[in-house]
Amino acid sequence: MSERTKAISQENETANLNIDSSSLTKKLRKLRDTLTDGLIERDIAVRLGLLATLAGEHLLLVGPPGTAKSLVARRLHLAFKDAVYFERLLTRFTVPEELFGPLSIKGLEEDRYERLTKAYLPQASIAFLDEIFKANSAILNALLTLLNEREFDNGINRDKTPLVAVVGASNELPEGEELDALFDRFLLRLEVGPVTKGAFPKLLGLRGQPTLEVSDELKLHARELEAVQAKADAVVVPNDVVAMLSELRDWCTAEEIQVSDRRWRKVVKLLQVSAATNGRDQVSIWDCWLLQHCLWDEPESQEKVYQWYAARVGASAAMDPPHLTTIVVSWEAKLKADKASRSQVRDKQGRLVYKGTDGKHTIDKRGRAQSKRELEPLYLAPGDTYVNGSSWGEEMIEDRTNDGKGYTRDELDELYVRNDRYNRKVEFQHWSNRDSYLADQNNWLMEDVDLQPVLEPTRQKEAYIEDCIRELDTHRNNVNAYRDSLLAHIKSLEHEIADHLWVMSDFVQPARENLDQTLNVVDTLLTRIDKVQAGFEGLPREGEPVVDTEATKARKPARPKGKTKRSQ
Numbered sequence: 001m002s003e004r005t006k007a008i009s010q011e012n013e014t015a016n017l018n019i020d021s022s023s024l025t026k027k028l029r030k031l032r033d034t035l036t037d038g039l040i041e042r043d044i045a046v047r048l049g050l051l052a053t054l055a056g057e058h059l060l061l062v063g064p065p066g067t068a069k070s071l072v073a074r075r076l077h078l079a080f081k082d083a084v085y086f087e088r089l090l091t092r093f094t095v096p097e098e099l100f101g102p103l104s105i106k107g108l109e110e111d112r113y114e115r116l117t118k119a120y121l122p123q124a125s126i127a128f129l130d131e132i133f134k135a136n137s138a139i140l141n142a143l144l145t146l147l148n149e150r151e152f153d154n155g156i157n158r159d160k161t162p163l164v165a166v167v168g169a170s171n172e173l174p175e176g177e178e179l180d181a182l183f184d185r186f187l188l189r190l191e192v193g194p195v196t197k198g199a200f201p202k203l204l205g206l207r208g209q210p211t212l213e214v215s216d217e218l219k220l221h222a223r224e225l226e227a228v229q230a231k232a233d234a235v236v237v238p239n240d241v242v243a244m245l246s247e248l249r250d251w252c253t254a255e256e257i258q259v260s261d262r263r264w265r266k267v268v269k270l271l272q273v274s275a276a277t278n279g280r281d282q283v284s285i286w287d288c289w290l291l292q293h294c295l296w297d298e299p300e301s302q303e304k305v306y307q308w309y310a311a312r313v314g315a316s317a318a319m320d321p322p323h324l325t326t327i328v329v330s331w332e333a334k335l336k337a338d339k340a341s342r343s344q345v346r347d348k349q350g351r352l353v354y355k356g357t358d359g360k361h362t363i364d365k366r367g368r369a370q371s372k373r374e375l376e377p378l379y380l381a382p383g384d385t386y387v388n389g390s391s392w393g394e395e396m397i398e399d400r401t402n403d404g405k406g407y408t409r410d411e412l413d414e415l416y417v418r419n420d421r422y423n424r425k426v427e428f429q430h431w432s433n434r435d436s437y438l439a440d441q442n443n444w445l446m447e448d449v450d451l452q453p454v455l456e457p458t459r460q461k462e463a464y465i466e467d468c469i470r471e472l473d474t475h476r477n478n479v480n481a482y483r484d485s486l487l488a489h490i491k492s493l494e495h496e497i498a499d500h501l502w503v504m505s506d507f508v509q510p511a512r513e514n515l516d517q518t519l520n521v522v523d524t525l526l527t528r529i530d531k532v533q534a535g536f537e538g539l540p541r542e543g544e545p546v547v548d549t550e551a552t553k554a555r556k557p558a559r560p561k562g563k564t565k566r567s568q
Contacts, residue, residue: 021279028277028501031218035075038212040203041195042068047502048188048293049076053165054228055273057266058147058185060168063192073128073167075212081219086124090134099139114155122152125164132168133179140182147185173298187266191299231276237268241283244312248291251308257301267294278501285313286496289503310510321521324479328528331472335535341458354451367451370444371406378406378445382437384418386425406445459542472533476526483522490515
């Protein structure tokens with residue numbers, strides 16, 4: 001360990017790490033605004049770069065040449081007291097000496113393989129590596145160790161480095177699996193494009209290369225970085241945020257967005273740093289705005305993550321619109337099933353009730369009904385009926401039941417009956433008594449049938465209904481509490497985002513729209529809960545009046561005359 005590193009370590013050990021949070025936040029806000037001064041549409045890049053340095057992470061800027069990527073890195077260097085800056089453009093021909101320093105001749109003479117790292121990447125605090133994915137295998141392993149562990153293998157020694165953050169830049173995304181690990185080292189990623197049409201006239205108004213002066217009182221010291229890290233470690237990650245990250249991980253898997261476990265852990269640390277630098281001891285949903293810049297593997301995915309997050313704003317671990325809707329739908333389905341449930345009616349003696357063939361209630365399971373053949377009702381033949389009308393005697397029908405098969409109307413119409421008035425045969429279909437004969441049930445062919453049970457809505461137990469109402473009360477109270485939290489989010493939205501160090505203020509409008517939309521969903525669900533509860537309250541209950549059967553009515557004692565119901 002160098003003397004300078006020892007001195008810094010001793011300074012940090014003796015420094016008061018309990019730096020006032022409010023003062024630190026104010027300082028960071030002034031520093032952030034100073035670093036963005038004179039830059040056009042590079043506010044997000046500066047914010048992410050400054051946050052990356054505070055979290056000890058690295059920032060990747062992807063975009064065409066001439067989009068101020070190197071300028072962002074140089075300005076970050078100005079944010080730190082006594083920080084060493086290193087910058088290099090990589091090509092496929094870049095050799096390790098260009099990044100890590102030349103070999104020590106003296107060391108070689110003494111059979112030691114060591115590099116002279118002064119003024120090179122192993123001694124830098126802030127570094128800018130342009131076209132970083134051009135790194136070849138000769139420097140890749142050393143670069144990975146340096147980025148992740150902040151250590152450099154120099155000969156037989158592994159030295160700690162003062163590296164705070166690296167800003168990497170590239171015109172395109174990496175190609176080839178050998179670069180995946182390097183790509184994963186950059187927790188924060190941002191696609192940087194040319195200025196928009198609206199800002200183009202302002203760009204043309206710039207004169208010369210923008211210069212920047214950062215006052216010493218705004219520059220960050222090593223002890224302040226350590227204080228931020230210490231405060232971040234103590235920041236609570238609430239269950240709501242844990243639930244959001246868990247759902248986001250599943251969503252990323254479904255969207256085939258590759259996010260390593262190491263990256264998820266770094267994301268949590270970044271959110272903690274965001275909360276700590278904003279003077280809070282707990283991660284908020286607004287800190288999660290940063291997720292869109294941590295989880296994409298191609299620029300198009302960034303917008304998808306952003307849209308997912310914007311739609312999820314205001315949700316909690318236990319309650320969010322989809323979850324709430326699922327619960328209400330399940331209760332509605334339960335109520336619908338209870339309403340549709342049917343049970344057989346019992347009389348006052350508890351006997352099952354059936355519908356007789358005459359339409360009246362009875363306790364008999366079997367009854368007599370008119371026989372049918374292929375849905376056609378069957379009848380008995382009239383007495384004194386003949387097969388034809390031209391002769392008497394043997395053509396007379398003796399068995400009115402037709403050997404138990406009966407007669408349909410069409411079959412009866414083909415028969416002849418004796419007309420007593422004129423003592424002659426008449427076709428059944430022209431018989432004056434035809435309709436009355438068919439309507440008389442004594443002329444029907446009858447058979448024994450099973451009677452249909454009399455059904456009614458199932459009578460629910462009192463305890464069951466009360467339990468359902470009680471559960472719905474609890475659910476309504478939880479939803480109302482969630483609604484109150486939504487209102488609190490809406491009320492504090494503009495203030496919290498406007499004061500947030502890292503979240504862009506243009507997020508206020510989409511966040512408000514999503515919160516309002518969620519609030520409308522919740523209000524609708526509360527109405528549905530009330531309707532479901534009213535439905536359960538209206539279900540028939542055990543112990544309510546039952547129907548009377550004819551047998552029951554027959555056995556009812558007559559009310560004594562002269563007595564009212566109350567006097568009985």
